[in-house]
Amino acid sequence: MNRIFSGMQPTRQLHLGNYLGALRNWVALQNDYECIYCVVDLHALTLPQEPDVLRNNIREVAAAYIAAGLDPERNIIFNQSAVSAHAELSWILSCHAPLGWLNRMTQFKEKSQGKQANDAVLGLFAYPVLMAADILIHKATHVPVGEDQKQHLELARDVAGAFNRAYGQDYFPLPEPQILGEATRVMSLRDGTKKMSKSDTSDYSRINMTDDADTIAQKIRKAKTDPEPLPTAVEGLAARPEADNLVTIFAALADTSRADVLARFGGQNFSGFKKELVDLAVDRLAPITTRMRELTGDKAEIDRILKRGAERADAIASRHLAEVKDIVGLLRF
Numbered sequence: 098m099n100r101i102f103s104g105m106q107p108t109r110q111l112h113l114g115n116y117l118g119a120l121r122n123w124v125a126l127q128n129d130y131e132c133i134y135c136v137v138d139l140h141a142l143t144l145p146q147e148p149d150v151l152r153n154n155i156r157e158v159a160a161a162y163i164a165a166g167l168d169p170e171r172n173i174i175f176n177q178s179a180v181s182a183h184a185e186l187s188w189i190l191s192c193h194a195p196l197g198w199l200n201r202m203t204q205f206k207e208k209s210q211g212k213q214a215n216d217a218v219l220g221l222f223a224y225p226v227l228m229a230a231d232i233l234i235h236k237a238t239h240v241p242v243g244e245d246q247k248q249h250l251e252l253a254r255d256v257a258g259a260f261n262r263a264y265g266q267d268y269f270p271l272p273e274p275q276i277l278g279e280a281t282r283v284m285s286l287r288d289g290t291k292k293m294s295k296s297d298t299s300d301y302s303r304i305n306m307t308d309d310a311d312t313i314a315q316k317i318r319k320a321k322t323d324p325e326p327l328p329t330a331v332e333g334l335a336a337r338p339e340a341d342n343l344v345t346i347f348a349a350l351a352d353t354s355r356a357d358v359l360a361r362f363g364g365q366n367f368s369g370f371k372k373e374l375v376d377l378a379v380d381r382l383a384p385i386t387t388r389m390r391e392l393t394g395d396k397a398e399i400d401r402i403l404k405r406g407a408e409r410a411d412a413i414a415s416r417h418l419a420e421v422k423d424i425v426g427l428l429r430f
């Protein structure tokens with residue numbers, strides 16, 4: 098049976114990269130798979146968080162899922178910390194994950210940059226093992242993510258394989274990454290060589306899912322470009338990271354290809370293209386933003402959805418955790 102698992106961290110507001118690289122694909126997948134979508138709040142703790150802000154962000158991410166089109170009845174939507182089997186399996190898996198594998202993870206290197214080697218916290222280093230546990234506790238077969246998560250997914254497969262080999266059983270499926278759509282890696286609007294990211298200090302680097310139409314327009318107008326007109330073919334985007342990024346965003350929002358976008362705008366300067374991109378982005382995001390605002394206004398309803406989701410997720414996860422405990426030789430009473 099195919100089962101999807103994926104999640105987002107409730108660290109600040111979600112942005113267009115989260116939407117185009119992941120969330121939008123999740124919505125499409127709900128028609129064909131059994132889907133479990135998690136707000137990975139334990140992952141958020143790997144960087145310092147303000148407790149009240151974190152609580153709000155957890156609800157806001159859940160609201161974004163639903164506002165983007167995920168049906169909380171058809172899918173399981175819950176927050177990670179509400180199902181303790183995630184953290185328990187993470188410990189068991191961490192006993193099967195060699196340090197050498199974790200030392201290769203580029204996200205840890207990026208996020209611990211600027212810190213003395215011994216000041217980075219253990220949780221940040223162990224992040225990929227918790228992510229492996231999130232996926233494997235549900236025996237998920239497919240994981241839709243943006244391209245930046247590919248390395249972590251490979252680690253999850255390696256850890257699953259190491260566990261299976263250690264106990265001579267084909268217990269965990271090796272989860273397949275699903276890196277889908279035209280915009281698998283949306284870049285910063287200020288620097289086309291950097292990933293669009295929640296933690297970028299410049300708000301102008303990203304379009305947040307809560308931005309209003311004026312803010313979106315301003316950010317796209319100010320987005321970095323180069324002096325050349327848009328090329329007429331995709332090959333012409335090579336070595337033009339900012340142009341490539343804006344064309345990719347346009348293509349993803351319009352559900353078309355970069356070639357089609359260039360067939361329309363090739364040879365023109367950026368100003369007309371940017372005007373159309375503003376209209377398109379506002380058209381696609383405004384209904385989601387409006388729905389998100391309605392949902393976040395009703396905390397009790399979001400909490401009800403998360404609680405119900407946690408009960409459903411726990412029913413799957415507890416069963417698997419019990420099996421894992423039996424496999425490794427822990428006593429259950």
Ligand code: AQP
Binds near residue numbers: 108281
């Ligand atoms: N720029 C991006 N382009 C495409 N996909 C992206 N994703 C994130 N950024 C982009 C995908 O969104 C999903 C959820 O990501 P996350 O919230 O768990 O954390 P992240 O990848 O750490 O997101 P950020 O914005 O980059 O946060 P910070 O700045 O805190 O590191 C994942 O599927 C991810 O691939």
